[in-house]
Amino acid sequence: SHVTAIDPGEVVEPAISMPGLEHLRVKYQSCLPDLVARQQPYDMLVCDVNCAPTEVVEMLSDFLSVLKPGARFVLTFKKFSPSGACTMQKYHENKEQALGVLGGLCDRVVVRHLFNNTADE
Numbered sequence: 001s002h003v004t005a006i007d008p009g010e011v012v013e014p015a016i017s018m019p020g021l022e023h024l025r026v027k028y029q030s031c032l033p034d035l036v037a038r039q040q041p042y043d044m045l046v047c048d049v050n051c052a053p054t055e056v057v058e059m060l061s062d063f064l065s066v067l068k069p070g071a072r073f074v075l076t077f078k079k080f081s082p083s084g085a086c087t088m089q090k091y092h093e094n095k096e097q098a099l100g101v102l103g104g105l106c107d108r109v110v111v112r113h114l115f116n117n118t119a120d121e
Contacts, residue, residue: 004042006031028059035066042066045073052086053077053098061105075102 002020005011011023024031028049045063047056056075067073077098079091102109 004035028062032062032066035063038066041068041071043068043071045071047073048076050078050080052080053091053095054101057098057101057105060102064105073106 002022003018005021005023006026006028007023008025008027010025011021015021016023024034045060045067047059049056049059051059056077060073060075077095079086079088099109099111
């Protein structure tokens with residue numbers, strides 16, 4: 001199988017030595033035109049970026065053109081704010097807005113809450 005990892009950070013051992021791993025050390029916006037030009041649709045997208053839920057869904061929207069019909073994706077929604085000022089209320093509002101948009105993009109949405117050992121849990 002082939003995995004394309006898009007991350008401006010470094011991928012270290014043992015992951016970088018895995019057969020079939022291609023690491024694009026850029027932000028997703030700069031590699032999207034190249035991925036579209038390849039005309040090789042992907043089966044799955046996994047996104048663990050540090051940004052607000054609505055931004056994650058916007059990112060997914062950008063990638064729809066490079067996903068196969070019926071492709072699966074895993075997105076993480078984080079209580080994130082560049083200024084660090086994201087309240088739980090703002091996070092939940094943003095998450096609900098993102099889920100609403102996501103529901104219009106796909107046939108099925110499954111939400112799993114993973115605890116992260118913070119005071120918000």
